[in-house]
């Protein structure tokens with residue numbers, strides 16, 4: 398009975414074909430390592446965020462009068478409400494840590510190079526959307542930081558010539574941050590952007606499965622043609638990689654639970670103390686500490702004296718990432734075979750971005766502002782010099798045995 402019911406379904410829905418195409422008959426290089434697990438982890442955290450967000454929405458009230466208290470009630474009176482909230486807030490930070498590791502892997506093994514440019518572009522769009530999603534989510538608790546961070550960041554729009562003032566009022570739905578913006582951020586945070594994210598992740602994976610995964614050696618591995626070589630260098634995603642992914646997921650869940658249960662605020666980096674004070678439009682906090690994943694962009698705005706110029710520079714820090722596949726002229730993908738210039742540039746880039754992010758979470762003194770400006774220069778030099786150092790450096794020879802063209 399059950400079997401015939403299942404057959405009835407399978408004849409009408411292409412589930413088996415889907416499983417074969419994306420799991421059991423999807424071949425991946427055998428040499429994928431630790432760095433390749435972050436994509437699946439990102440997928441897991443995306444669903445965790447959607448699920449916990451759904452539950453939080455059941456108890457949250459999106460009005461200036463009730464938002465703060467509805468969250469406090471959830472934390473103190475709803476059974477396991479605190480757990481749902483901490484899963485969601487820790488999930489947001491975990492998402493960004495995972496995404497930064499995922500992006501770092503792409504830089505390490507040149508995964509953005511031909512033919513995966515579109516995978517990279519869709520990934521970057523996902524990154525921008527995640528930033529917007531996090532920014533909008535942070536207004537919802539309606540605490541002091543929520544309120545003032547939104548007030549300051551939306552007021553930046555006023556510096557746009559001619560339309561600035563009208564644009565700010567349009568975005569806020571009012572002349573100041575109030576119930577209108579809270580309502581629209583709520584709508585976008587819980588439905589608009591998550592739908593876009595899920596749709597774009599689907600496209601990201603379709604684009605990847607069309608060209609196949611890169612690997613730590615960055616060399617082309619014959620997956621589709623030359624079937625005698627196929628099994629020599631590749632294995633199906635399921636069961637070989639799914640079992641490894643499961644193991645990584647358990648390690649991730651262990652660390653994640655430690656944070657959720659013992660350090661949910663993570664010394665003010667995951668949840669900020671000022672945001673446990675209800676929003677007060679008449680009292681500006683002395684120091685608005687941005688969340689760590691929004692900090693680099695906030696830092697850039699703080700250290701550029703001209704507001705409009707600051708917005709342009711901040712936009713450029715992201716825009717330049719989109720054109721990365723066309724800036725890199727190296728004939729090899731992976732850092733394993735690249736020359737010293739590329740390796741040195743990547744190390745300096747990662748360290749300077751980390752330092753820039755850290756400094757931006759602290760109180761910015763004139764010396765720190767100068768340092769952040771210097772780090773910003775390093776950030777742009779990494780990209781603008783890339784066409785030269787990747788083209789002229791001396792690379793190591795690629796292993797010829799399994800090479801099938803770049």
Ligand code: HEM
Nearest residue numbers: 433435436437439440503508509517520521523524610611
């Ligand atoms: C919601 C966010 C994201 C999800 C769920 C996601 C998911 C995935 C998954 C499951 C894979 C295949 C497994 C793997 O290679 O790790 C992958 C590959 C890839 N992703 Fe993402 N991704 C996201 C964001 C990004 C971002 C922000 C970038 C960079 C801009 C990016 C760039 C790439 C690239 C280049 C690959 C191919 C890697 C290779 O074959 O070596 N992704 N992604």
